[in-house]
Amino acid sequence: MDPPLRRVYNNLIQAATCDNDIMKAQETFAKMLSHRVRPDGRTYTLLLRFCVPRRAHALSVILLRTALGLKQDELISGKGQDALHPTLAKVLPSQWATAPLRGNNALQEEVILDMLDFLSRQAPPGDFCLPRLTEEIQKALPNLRLPKSTMSRIFEH
Numbered sequence: 001m002d003p004p005l006r007r008v009y010n011n012l013i014q015a016a017t018c019d020n021d022i023m024k025a026q027e028t029f030a031k032m033l034s035h036r037v038r039p040d041g042r043t044y045t046l047l048l049r050f051c052v053p054r055r056a057h058a059l060s061v062i063l064l065r066t067a068l069g070l071k072q073d074e075l076i077s078g079k080g081q082d083a084l085h086p087t088l089a090k091v092l093p094s095q096w097a098t099a100p101l102r103g104n105n106a107l108q109e110e111v112i113l114d115m116l117d118f119l120s121r122q123a124p125p126g127d128f129c130l131p132r133l134t135e136e137i138q139k140a141l142p143n144l145r146l147p148k149s150t151m152s153r154i155f156e157h
Helices: 003-018 022-034 041-051 057-068 086-091 109-122 129-140 148-155
Strands: none
Touching: 003 022, 003 041, 022 041, 022 086, 041 057, 041 109, 057 109, 057 129, 109 129, 109 148, 129 148
16 A cells, blocks of 8 residues: 555556556556555546546446445456456456545545446446446445436436
8 A cells, every 4th residue: 555656556547548548557557456556536537537538338337336345246348448458357356456445545526426427328228237336336425416417317227
């Protein structure tokens, strides 16, 4: 849990996002986890916000679940910009990787709301993953208030 080392990894992830290289960002994140450097809110914010313009729905769900310490039903294998890097797929199921962020390191509420809004707009029709994810998030974060427009999109699927 070395903050200087975490900053190095966060900067490498940011560099990968600036290079528009989603696979390199995931690979760097996987290395971070495998070296037991605990990610923080900034780590997940960089990765999640990078997913939005790429419409990486499945990857966003996986990252959001991991950041909040929610159980992964399965690691969804997307395609193209939504693909999960093989190294990350191996590291994510470990208990170390799925410890929820707490306190000052927690994911900001704004990022969670933005991601749920993004996912509610991108979810394929009939997708039951998003309502379940939303319910789990609300259980884990009871003070989180979702806008009515986002809630209606989520639960209309």
